[in-house]
Amino acid sequence: MEVDSTNYFIKKIYQHKINGLPGICIQIDFLYNYYNDNVTFKLLGKHLPESLKYVAIKRKAEYTAGRYAVQKALRLLEYSSDNEVCIGQHGIPIWPQLFTGSISHTSTNAMCVVSHTDEIRSIGIDIENWFNSDLFNNITSSILTGAEYKLLKKYKILDHNIATLIFSAKESLFKAIYFEAKCYFGFDAAEIVSIDFQKNIFTIKLNVDLNSNLKKGRQFSGLFKFYKDFIFTAVIIYKL
Numbered sequence: 001m002e003v004d005s006t007n008y009f010i011k012k013i014y015q016h017k018i019n020g021l022p023g024i025c026i027q028i029d030f031l032y033n034y035y036n037d038n039v040t041f042k043l044l045g046k047h048l049p050e051s052l053k054y055v056a057i058k059r060k061a062e063y064t065a066g067r068y069a070v071q072k073a074l075r076l077l078e079y080s081s082d083n084e085v086c087i088g089q090h091g092i093p094i095w096p097q098l099f100t101g102s103i104s105h106t107s108t109n110a111m112c113v114v115s116h117t118d119e120i121r122s123i124g125i126d127i128e129n130w131f132n133s134d135l136f137n138n139i140t141s142s143i144l145t146g147a148e149y150k151l152l153k154k155y156k157i158l159d160h161n162i163a164t165l166i167f168s169a170k171e172s173l174f175k176a177i178y179f180e181a182k183c184y185f186g187f188d189a190a191e192i193v194s195i196d197f198q199k200n201i202f203t204i205k206l207n208v209d210l211n212s213n214l215k216k217g218r219q220f221s222g223l224f225k226f227y228k229d230f231i232f233t234a235v236i237i238y239k240l
Contacts, residue, residue, distance in 0.1 A: 006042045008034040009061070013072065016111075019200070020223045021234055023101065023115025023123070024073040029108060032061035040064045044071065049087055058107060065110035066103040073114035074099065092178050102175050106230055113234065121237045124175025127230045128168040131160045143167050143187040145207070151192060161231070166192050168233040169204055169222055176220070176235035181210045193219065200224050204235070 011029040018025060035057055040048050044067055052063055070085050070093075079096060086094040095101055101114035102125040113125050131139075140163050144152070148166055155162050170187050185208070193203040205219040222235040 006039050009039050010043075010065070010068070013069075015076075018223070018225055018232070018234075020236075021113060022120055022236065023113050024076045025111065025113045026069040026073045027109060027111045028065045028069045030061060030065040030110065032058050032107060035061035035064065043068045045082070046084065051087060062105040062107070062110060066105050066112060069110050069112040070101065070103060070114060073101070073112055077114060077116065089182075090178065090184060092175065102172075102234075104171075109230060111232065117239075119239060121239050122176050122179050123234060123236050124172040124177070125232065125234045126168045126171035126175070127232050128164050128171070129230050131164045131167075133160070136160050136163055139167075143170065145188060145191040147193075148191055151195065155195075161226070162195070164231050165195065165202070165224055165233065168231050169202055169224070169235070172222060172233045172235040173204055173220060176237050177210075177214060181214055183210065185210060202233075 009030055011031060014027040016025040016027060037048060040060065043064060048060060052060055067085060079099065081096060083096050088094045093103055098117055099114060100117050100120060100122050101112055102123050103112045104125050104127045106127055106129050109127060111125065111127050113123055115123060144166060152159050152162055169192060170190055173190055174185065189208045190204055190206050193205050195202045200223055202222045202224060203219055204222055206214060206216055209215050220235050222233055224231060224233045
């Protein structure tokens with residue numbers, strides 16, 4: 001007899017309250033080894049998008065958990081339509097009218113933030129598992145600027161944590177400003193200016209001109225929170 005794996009796929013669902021974060025934040029812990037395509041249909045009420053039909057199981061599981069979190073957040077915001085949150089260019093979600101949000105995931109966790117657009121224009125979030133020594137040594141040279149290496153030295157007792165934070169903050173910035181940038185940019189296009197570990201906030205600035213509004217030197221504020229297995233970062237673009 002075939003076993004329904006849907007109940008095993010989702011481990012736990014949380015709603016987070018994070019200081020300074022607007023909207024609804026949902027986290028879902030999942031087990032991707034219990035994923036099959038029937039799980040997507042049973043949880044989301046629809047099949048996988050064509051673009052994901054032939055990708056790895058892990059990617060399908062991440063997508064499904066992330067969109068399931070989005071469904072729950074939208075319902076809490078009293079959104080009643082069945083319109084799908086589609087996949088746009090560079091994987092950026094296309095949100096329903098009057099809503100904006102962001103989704104991120106690791107191999108075992110998915111998190112989303114969804115908010116009304118009455119106060120904010122966009123939001124970008126990211127979650128990253130903490131860097132280990134090998135990953136820290138292998139990729140930091142490709143994601144850190146000279147100024148950010150100085151930050152690492154300043155907080156040398158937290159080298160791995162800060163490297164993870166910087167990586168995650170840049171991912172959040174990309175998602176937050178993509179609606180306006182409409183282009184991909186590398187890790188050297190932005191850098192962390194400051195980190196406040198008391199208030200859990202950071203400042204990040206652009207190192208290049210992306211367009212007439214997103215110019216070199218423009219700064220953005222972000223927030224972060226440490227969890228046991230991963231870090232959460234967010235960059236919020238408020239309406240003027």
